[in-house]
Amino acid sequence: MTTLPGTPGKLAAGSRWAVETHGLTKRFGANTAVNGVELLVPRGSAFGYLGPNGAGKTTLIRVLLGLTHADAGTMSLLGYPVPRHRDAALARIGAIVDEPRFYGHLTGRQNLRLLAAAREPAAQDRIGPALEQVGLAHRADDRVSKYSMGMRQRLGVAACLLGDPQLLILDEPMNGLDPAGIAGIRDMILSLVAEGRTVVLSSHLLDEVERTCDAVAIVDRGSIIRQGPISELLAGASIALQVECSEPARARTLFAGTTLGTTLGARIEPVPSALGLEITLPGGTGRDVIAEVNRVLVAGGISVYRLQPVQTSLESWFLQVTSRLEDPE
Ligand SMILES: Nc1ncnc2c1ncn2[C@@H]1O[C@H](COP(=O)(O)OP(=O)(O)O)[C@@H](O)[C@H]1O
Ligand SMILES: [Mg+2]
Structure with missing residues (x-):
């Protein structure tokens, strides 16, 4: 040089x-x-x-x-x-x-x-x-x-x-x-x-x-x-947990009063296909929470067919951090 x-x-x-x-x-x-x-x-x-x-x-x-x-x-x-x-x-x-x-x-x-x-x-x-x-x-x-x-x-x-x-x-x-x-x-x-x-x-x-x-x-x-690093930033983004189960409507009610909704602030919504639920977990949520979701459902007599965590794409994360949707100019 x-x-x-x-x-x-x-x-x-x-x-x-x-x-x-x-x-x-x-x-x-x-x-x-x-x-x-x-x-x-x-x-x-x-x-x-x-x-x-x-x-x-x-x-x-x-x-x-x-x-x-x-x-x-x-x-x-x-x-x-x-x-x-x-x-x-x-x-x-x-x-x-x-x-x-x-x-x-x-x-x-x-x-x-x-x-x-x-x-x-x-x-x-x-x-x-x-x-x-x-x-x-x-x-x-x-x-x-x-x-x-x-x-x-x-x-x-x-x-x-x-x-x-x-x-x-x-x-x-x-x-x-x-x-x-x-x-x-x-x-x-x-x-x-x-x-x-x-x-x-x-x-x-x-x-x-x-x-x-x-x-x-x-x-x-x-x-x-x-x-x-993109991988680190995404680790702070929320995770969508897709749940395929029997009786999704009743399954939803089982989470009322559990730590999932109250402490973690998870959003629990039915998926349009009515095949199950989608649970949005805050960033950094550990795997044990996914196991807890499974326990609550099984204890309530729900059959769980599939639990699938889906990482948010950078795009939806970008919208989360800029909050553009809530703060229009
Ligand atoms: N030469 C300039 N004179 C006055 N304002 C400018 C000039 N260049 C850019 N700006 C303003 O600065 C802001 C950033 O512009 P810019 O850097 O071109 O954004 P981006 O490349 O991200 O689209 C904009 O509000 C733009 O109107
Ligand atoms: Mg430019």
């Missing part, structure tokens, strides 16, 4: 976080688009910055890249404090914020040759592997004007790879793509992470973030509401 004069090279190499911000704030007049953001992106992760439109995702990325200044807070990228060491950091970062632009009458490979010519000599050697990695090798000699939107996005990432970045920042890379295009982006991101790079992507597509990322920050109105 080259080290700029005065750059804490060792510190940068040893930093655990690819992105670290504290109290990062950006205002547009009275509108706080980025509000005291404390973001920690682990190195080597696929990290989703997830939130609805207008949540402040693009603004955060623009602040990180120095395209607009922060009003308050500190940040470091790959361990380099920025803006102080922005050049050293940006030399190791590839980013796509706006739709990438290419010459339509040239092929994908020719476009990359032009871009590589403006970089260090090693960049020319990276063209082939970059095209391979983004899944464009077989279309590299077609004109870009014939590329789909997803292929242009992937060519944009190939252009980033000419600089051999440790961190890629992609703003809504799946926006406007069809399912095949989305799958192509997802595969590409997973292969970049498998090589040890860090990929931060912003998205309002909950399902895609859940499928692509290992860790996530959920942002709403400029503020991070929750962040961490």
Whole structure:
């Protein structure tokens, strides 16, 4: 790694976080688009910055890249404090914020040759592997004007790879793509992470973030509401326990006065098919509670055919934490 004069090279190499911000704030007049953001992106992760439109995702990325200044807070990228060491950091970062632009009458490979010519000599050697990695090798000699939107996005990432970045920042890379295009982006991101790079992507597509990322920050109105590994966040989400049993209507009444309803705050509802019940248990509920459900039913003379805990998807969990439904604007 080259080290700029005065750059804490060792510190940068040893930093655990690819992105670290504290109290990062950006205002547009009275509108706080980025509000005291404390973001920690682990190195080597696929990290989703997830939130609805207008949540402040693009603004955060623009602040990180120095395209607009922060009003308050500190940040470091790959361990380099920025803006102080922005050049050293940006030399190791590839980013796509706006739709990438290419010459339509040239092929994908020719476009990359032009871009590589403006970089260090090693960049020319990276063209082939970059095209391979983004899944464009077989279309590299077609004109870009014939590329789909997803292929242009992937060519944009190939252009980033000419600089051999440790961190890629992609703003809504799946926006406007069809399912095949989305799958192509997802595969590409997973292969970049498998090589040890860090990929931060912003998205309002909950399902895609859940499928692509290992860790996530959920942002709403400029503020991070929750962040961490998706598996840990979901552990705090409620669990739906599906119960298939005889006499579901009577089974429901058996729980009145048990600890299940009173202490745990479980919601017990009949399922539409009338084959049984669905019991919503709060996050962190232990397996012993499921055994207790079974005991109450059997003691009441109900035949239990099936007990199935179903983990909430990130989508319904997202609605739980943002409480959008109860707090319309
Ligand atoms: N250049 C700007 N000038 C004024 N307001 C802006 C500007 N850019 C973004 N905003 C506002 O900041 C908020 C966050 O926008 P943005 O970062 O684009 O959200 P997202 O990318 O999550 O959709 C929005 O309310 C938006 O209107
Ligand atoms: Mg945006």
